[in-house]
Amino acid sequence: MAATDNLMQIISAEKIGFALIQEPYLYQNRALVIIKECRTFTSVEGKSRTTIIIPDNAIDALLITPLPDKDTIILAIDNGHRSFHAASIYLDYNEPIKNKKYREIC
Numbered sequence: 001m002a003a004t005d006n007l008m009q010i011i012s013a014e015k016i017g018f019a020l021i022q023e024p025y026l027y028q029n030r031a032l033v034i035i036k037e038c039r040t041f042t043s044v045e046g047k048s049r050t051t052i053i054i055p056d057n058a059i060d061a062l063l064i065t066p067l068p069d070k071d072t073i074i075l076a077i078d079n080g081h082r083s084f085h086a087a088s089i090y091l092d093y094n095e096p097i098k099n100k101k102y103r104e105i106c
Helices: 002-012 101-105
Strands: 019-024 039-041 051-052 062-064 072-078 085-090
Touching: 019 039, 019 085, 039 062, 051 072, 051 085
Parallel strands: none
Antiparallel strands: 019 051, 039 051, 062 072, 072 085
């Protein structure tokens, strides 16, 4: 929880537009974010080990679905000047990449 609090302070102080987080602090299977204004994107399937947060309201984001698994988040992001895709994928070092469903999107 302290690490999440520190991250939220940095995001607020540095005016960071979005952050990709691995192994977020979870409460009731949802990523807990300290700054209430942040939009939080996680998988709806169980305990996701990745999340993307967007505290900047000037940034539009759309969750791309269906997701390959609960540890993958893909967003279409538009800040008014540029459009791009952001992907946050948790990779378990004990599991070979060739066995993952998302290999086709990498």
